[in-house]
Amino acid sequence: MTPHGNPEVPASSAGAVESSAAKVPAGPVSEPSASPVIEPSASPVIEPVEIPVSTSSTSGVSTSAVSTSSVSTGSTSEVSTSSTGNVWPLWEVFVRSSRGLSHVHAGSLHAPDAAMALRNARDLYTRRNEGVSIWVVPADAIAASDPDAKGSFFESPQGKDYRHATYYTKSEGVKHL
Amino acid sequence: MAAQNLQPVPEALSPEEQERAAQLDAEGQAYFDHVMAQDSRIEPKDWMPAAYRKTLLRQISQHAHSEIIGMQPEANWISRAPSLKRKAILMAKVQDEAGHGLYLYSAAETLGQPRDKMMDDLIAGKARYSSIFNYPALTWADMGAIGWLVDGAAICNQVPLCRASYGPYGRAMVRICKEESFHQRQGFEILLELSNGTPAQKQMAQDAVNRWYAPALMMFGPPDDDSPNSKQSMAWNIKRFSNDELRSRFVGMMVEQVRVLGLTLPDSEVRFNDETRKWEHGPLDWEEFKEVLAGRGPCNAQRLERRREAHDDGAWVREAAAAYAAKQARKHAEKEFAA
Amino acid sequence: MNSESVTTPETYTEAHAAETTGHGDISVGVAGSGDSSASATRITPGNALRPEDIALEVRTGLVKPSEDAAEYALRLGDDALILAQRLGHWISRAPELEEDVALGNIALDQLGHARSFLSYAAGLDEKSEDDLAYFRREHEFRSAHLFEQPNGDFAVTIARQFVVSYYQFELYSRLTQSTDATLAAISAKAVKEVDYHRDHSAQWILRLALGTEESRARIIHGLKLIWPYVGELFVDDELTHRLAEAGTAVEPSSLKADFDRLTGEILTEAELEVPQVPFAPGGGRRGKHSEHLGYILAEMQVLAREHPGASW
Numbered sequence: 001m002t003p004h005g006n007p008e009v010p011a012s013s014a015g016a017v018e019s020s021a022a023k024v025p026a027g028p029v030s031e032p033s034a035s036p037v038i039e040p041s042a043s044p045v046i047e048p049v050e051i052p053v054s055t056s057s058t059s060g061v062s063t064s065a066v067s068t069s070s071v072s073t074g075s076t077s078e079v080s081t082s083s084t085g086n087v088w089p090l091w092e093v094f095v096r097s098s099r100g101l102s103h104v105h106a107g108s109l110h111a112p113d114a115a116m117a118l119r120n121a122r123d124l125y126t127r128r129n130e131g132v133s134i135w136v137v138p139a140d141a142i143a144a145s146d147p148d149a150k151g152s153f154f155e156s157p158q159g160k161d162y163r164h165a166t167y168y169t170k171s172e173g174v175k176h177l
Numbered sequence: 178m179a180a181q182n183l184q185p186v187p188e189a190l191s192p193e194e195q196e197r198a199a200q201l202d203a204e205g206q207a208y209f210d211h212v213m214a215q216d217s218r219i220e221p222k223d224w225m226p227a228a229y230r231k232t233l234l235r236q237i238s239q240h241a242h243s244e245i246i247g248m249q250p251e252a253n254w255i256s257r258a259p260s261l262k263r264k265a266i267l268m269a270k271v272q273d274e275a276g277h278g279l280y281l282y283s284a285a286e287t288l289g290q291p292r293d294k295m296m297d298d299l300i301a302g303k304a305r306y307s308s309i310f311n312y313p314a315l316t317w318a319d320m321g322a323i324g325w326l327v328d329g330a331a332i333c334n335q336v337p338l339c340r341a342s343y344g345p346y347g348r349a350m351v352r353i354c355k356e357e358s359f360h361q362r363q364g365f366e367i368l369l370e371l372s373n374g375t376p377a378q379k380q381m382a383q384d385a386v387n388r389w390y391a392p393a394l395m396m397f398g399p400p401d402d403d404s405p406n407s408k409q410s411m412a413w414n415i416k417r418f419s420n421d422e423l424r425s426r427f428v429g430m431m432v433e434q435v436r437v438l439g440l441t442l443p444d445s446e447v448r449f450n451d452e453t454r455k456w457e458h459g460p461l462d463w464e465e466f467k468e469v470l471a472g473r474g475p476c477n478a479q480r481l482e483r484r485r486e487a488h489d490d491g492a493w494v495r496e497a498a499a500a501y502a503a504k505q506a507r508k509h510a511e512k513e514f515a516a
Numbered sequence: 517m518n519s520e521s522v523t524t525p526e527t528y529t530e531a532h533a534a535e536t537t538g539h540g541d542i543s544v545g546v547a548g549s550g551d552s553s554a555s556a557t558r559i560t561p562g563n564a565l566r567p568e569d570i571a572l573e574v575r576t577g578l579v580k581p582s583e584d585a586a587e588y589a590l591r592l593g594d595d596a597l598i599l600a601q602r603l604g605h606w607i608s609r610a611p612e613l614e615e616d617v618a619l620g621n622i623a624l625d626q627l628g629h630a631r632s633f634l635s636y637a638a639g640l641d642e643k644s645e646d647d648l649a650y651f652r653r654e655h656e657f658r659s660a661h662l663f664e665q666p667n668g669d670f671a672v673t674i675a676r677q678f679v680v681s682y683y684q685f686e687l688y689s690r691l692t693q694s695t696d697a698t699l700a701a702i703s704a705k706a707v708k709e710v711d712y713h714r715d716h717s718a719q720w721i722l723r724l725a726l727g728t729e730e731s732r733a734r735i736i737h738g739l740k741l742i743w744p745y746v747g748e749l750f751v752d753d754e755l756t757h758r759l760a761e762a763g764t765a766v767e768p769s770s771l772k773a774d775f776d777r778l779t780g781e782i783l784t785e786a787e788l789e790v791p792q793v794p795f796a797p798g799g800g801r802r803g804k805h806s807e808h809l810g811y812i813l814a815e816m817q818v819l820a821r822e823h824p825g826a827s828w
Contacts (some may be wrong), residue, residue: 086495109285112498120614128559147222252608272620297554491611497727
């Protein structure tokens with residue numbers, strides 16, 4: 001069929017949306033260190049452990065849960081995660097924008113259970129083709145590093161230049177190194 | 178953690194505890210000040226001054242409420258949209274507003290306030306939302322004027338907030354601004370079609386612009402000399418430009434765009450001040466603004482009632498889904514236990 | 517969209533491309549990291565068959581429906597249009613904000629199908645989708661009564677959606693094999709969306725039926741209200757005979773067994789029974805409608821008819 005985009009304007013303008021949109025960083029972005037001493041909210045990723053939550057999805061969205069991650073948006077103990085009364089618990093949503101890329105935190109939503117959380121996430125966070133896969137995680141299942149400990153928690157890597165290729169200057173100019 | 182700050186404080190702290198708490202606060206404040214000075218971001222679990230948290234919570238939740246209440250004047254026209262294309266566009270737009278409300282409520286929740294509490298406050302009339310949605314959408318041209326003027330003003334306000342100092346707020350604004358880029362354009366196109374249409378259509382367009390112009394300018398908030406909290410908010414980087422600054426920029430954009438539309442702004446005093454290098458506009462009726470804000474606008478009661486009704490009518494559905502989830506979880510647990 | 521690469525002074529390190537609108541850049545003011553192209557807000561218009569594509573093909577004379585195909589497309593289009601009109605009412609009134617968005621998506625899907633089918637039908641005598649939607653009279657519509665039923669409470673809406681989506685799924689699945697290339701193409705796009713509608717309604721049937729006593733009573737009542745209009749969906753007539761013979765469409769009655777089996781599975785899981793109610797005679801395909809359609813059209817058409825010939 002005819003190319004996508006507004007049919008009333010040349011198709012190239014639709015492509016422009018795509019290419020420009022792809023470049024805007026969003027979601028949990030780790031900030032560059034402003035000073036070597038105090039690191040404002042770095043977000044190192046503690047290896048996520050994937051646990052299948054529900055595989056009954058008929059909509060083709062993959063499901064897994066991350067048990068640990070340093071995503072900072074999140075659970076507060078005020079938000080009940082047990083489904084009581086008519087208040088639905090909070091879920092964190094992670095979207096893989098295309099094959100080969102990581103799932104990225106997109107935001108959160110409320111849903112009564114994992115199955116509905118996935119569907120709500122599909123409806124809310126992928127209305128404009130933002131993703132090819134979705135994870136939902138109960139907000140209170142996320143363990144996060146202690147922000148008050150950031151000085152000590154993230155101090156160790158500082159100054160260990162020898163972990164980086166740039167430390168090794170003598171080999172500069174040598175091919176294939 | 179947001180929750181930690183909200184936990185009840187024990188009656189009496191030992192002198193050592195008091196000293197330790199004071200020390201933590203001092204360290205937190207120093208770090209917070211550093212983040213502000215660097216124009217960096219505060220994240221939910223960081224220490225933050227109580228007033229910062231409170232101001233943010235009010236600002237973000239009011240913004241969320243505005244999106245949700247703001248659905249109504251436009252939703253009322255979905256059923257009557259004069260072409261199927263316009264019907265689809267309007268539906269998608271109003272639906273986006275629900276989405277934007279959700280993104281913002283999520284951001285507010287990271288400050289420790291559950292969404293249902295915010296919703297309760299809204300329905301109880303205890304929370305504020307953008308006053309402009311208390312005006313009625315009387316004709317189809319209002320869909321154009323709301324998109325062009327109201328969303329235009331909102332975008333003016335929101336684009337700088339993509340760099341708000343509170344991480345979740347800024348991120349929500351990025352998503353919203355990207356999605357909203359179509360909202361203003363579709364409004365502009367509605368007006369353009371009407372303006373180039375029959376005399377009756379053109380008149381409908383001009384009438385809508387006349388009615389929405391002043392309320393849209395007032396969306397930026399009171400004049401700077403009557404906006405006592407602005408300074409603090411700007412110091413906290415949760416407000417990037419002053420009300421008057423944004424209003425002036427907005428007027429400048431509208432002056433250009435209204436010409437393309439072939440319509441006029443209902444303001445004979447719009448001019449560019451060569452000395453200040455700023456756009457100026459005629460006087461605004463701040464008494465009316467305050468009246469509407471205080472609940473005495475044309476649609477205040479109606480808007481709240483509609484939200485309350487949807488919320489109340491939906492209670493049994495939310496209960497059912499929650500009960501089902503609890504039952505399934507129990508079943509699952511029993512199976513695990515048996516195995 | 518007007519976009520270009522800009523450097524924002526607020527960023528600490530490398531310049532990054534940011535989206536710009538007439539209002540300035542939308543940037544988070546911090547540089548990306550990790551797999552920098554990973555983004556949760558990357559948006560694209562996608563690549564699929566749109567109503568405008570059909571309209572263009574019809575306008576340029578690339579395709580033209582047979583008289584039978586046009587009449588058939590009118591039935592499918594009217595069903596979807598009237599349902600979209602009904603569902604649109606939920607936006608700003610749903611039980612929870614997430615559901616506002618979900619029902620809005622379903623309404624938009626249905627409206628998209630309606631526009632495609634009507635654009636095609638309109639090709640018969642050089643009309644447009646809007647001519648058909650806004651300037652036909654009640655008896656000229658071809659929607660079945662089921663689609664005209666009022667929203668009622670959320671349970672009635674879900675009951676109606678449950679029947680509709682399982683019916684449409686069976687129908688569109690088969691129409692992807694239609695000898696009419698346009699009907700096949702529209703159905704191929706629609707069937708994927710309707711598949712999700714099935715899932716959405718089935719999830720809610722389960723939750724309402726097995727949730728609370730009140731919700732169970734309401735969904736039982738909702739299904740009972742809706743079920744009389746199931747019969748009409750599967751009635752064959754001369755048009756469907758001819759189209760089935762030509763391979764353009766299938767006999768509605770041929771969908772019934774699969775519909776019964778699949779809806780039956782969900783109802784069983786939900787511990788519900790198929791309502792034992794007699795079928796209403798229907799008549800929408802011949803222009804004999806429920807009492808509701810007049811009100812629906814009065815509201816839908818009022819503005820367009822006030823300004824005949826106007827462009828919007």
